[in-house]
Amino acid sequence: MTEQPPGHQRVVLVTGPSGAGRSTAINVLEDLGFEAIDNIPLRLIPRLLDGAALTRPMALGVDVRNRDFSVQGLLDLHRDLGTRPGLAPQLLYLDASPSVLARRYSETRRRHPLAPDAAFTEGIARELALLDEARAVADILIDTSELSPHELRDQLQHWFAQRLDLRMAVSLQSFSYKRGLPQGLDWVFDCRFLDNPHWQPDLRPLTGLDARVRAHVEADPLFDPFVTRLVDLALFALPACKTEGKAHLSFGFGCTGGKHRSVTVTETMSRALAEHGWQVSTRHRELERRSLTGTGGREGLDERSQA
Structure with missing residues (x-):
């Protein structure tokens, strides 16, 4: 420690x-x-x-x-x-x-x-x-x-x-709007306008941790400009929040079922911020709830839910 x-x-x-x-x-x-x-x-x-x-x-x-x-x-x-x-x-x-x-x-x-x-x-x-x-x-x-x-x-x-060194921690979390907003988020972003893998039968049982789902979401023409602006906004705000004295800042990314689009965006943001030197932790609320945090995420999934 x-x-x-x-x-x-x-x-x-x-x-x-x-x-x-x-x-x-x-x-x-x-x-x-x-x-x-x-x-x-x-x-x-x-x-x-x-x-x-x-x-x-x-x-x-x-x-x-x-x-x-x-x-x-x-x-x-x-x-x-x-x-x-x-x-x-x-x-x-x-x-x-x-x-x-x-x-x-x-x-x-x-x-x-x-x-x-x-x-x-x-x-x-x-x-x-x-x-x-x-x-x-x-x-x-x-x-x-x-x-x-x-x-x-x-x-x-x-x-x-891991924060006894006073570095500001950044928390990223995906979630389903159907289950409400997670507690304690500072900023929330809606990913429901992105192309939904749920409507592809071969992708529906998977999660945003699977490369095939990520590729589908990333193929949406709106994905790159959306993530680029999110990263730019975060990199603009994080130093100012750190200077102001905040010890942590949490971002939430939501979609309908919290399995596909929000997970993909959360993982993409996590990699981008970590590459810029920020201490990042990632959670996927709906995947954790269903024990689907492993790549692919087929076990126990209710196929009627939407991501």
Whole structure:
């Protein structure tokens, strides 16, 4: 693991609704080399950071269980840490849908901290409403509704494991519009105007990781000008975002089924940005969901879906 350069220590404030995976995230960050402290009162954090100089990045878990917790206090702390020389604070928000939170509470049979004497569904609703502003301003938002603990670890490793050197990370993700936009994207681009391999019977079972599908999409006269403009836009914006202090920037590319066109564009963009020296990671949401990340991607595919 790369050491954090002196004078640029990261402090990650980890929050989110109870049951969304905050404790798991704290444990993962500790495994990644962070000094981790969970359930620390907000008022103690500035005093903690006033002590001896940090020798490694720090992850601090804060939520409604803290005796002095308030969303405004959390936002004020996040802002104030950003004014301290040598600190690089980030707000990490672990989210999940109300139905998923309810299912997790029903499985564990734990009382909700905001409804100890009432139904846990009431506590979930109160907490989500309370945290709404923190969610809106989070630097990194991870929705754990459909993530296993292993998949959450992978997400956290993507955001934190290789970025202790303060290089800005670029995340590219393909997705299906039918399943909605992924959480946490900075920029989104629609690829549905490109020629659709779905309508070719021999290409329909494949994915954009297959050379035949890529060739079909790349043959569309609009493909090259579209990707050229995307690369130019990214290369224009990335240095400015890095100068502004962003640690990460995420791009989403969507099509109907998230298997063909969006995957092809995502892979093409990934290669282009990597060739220009940017630290790039790539995800294909629909392929991961169906275990189709291998080249070709025939297994278990529902041929009625469209890419």
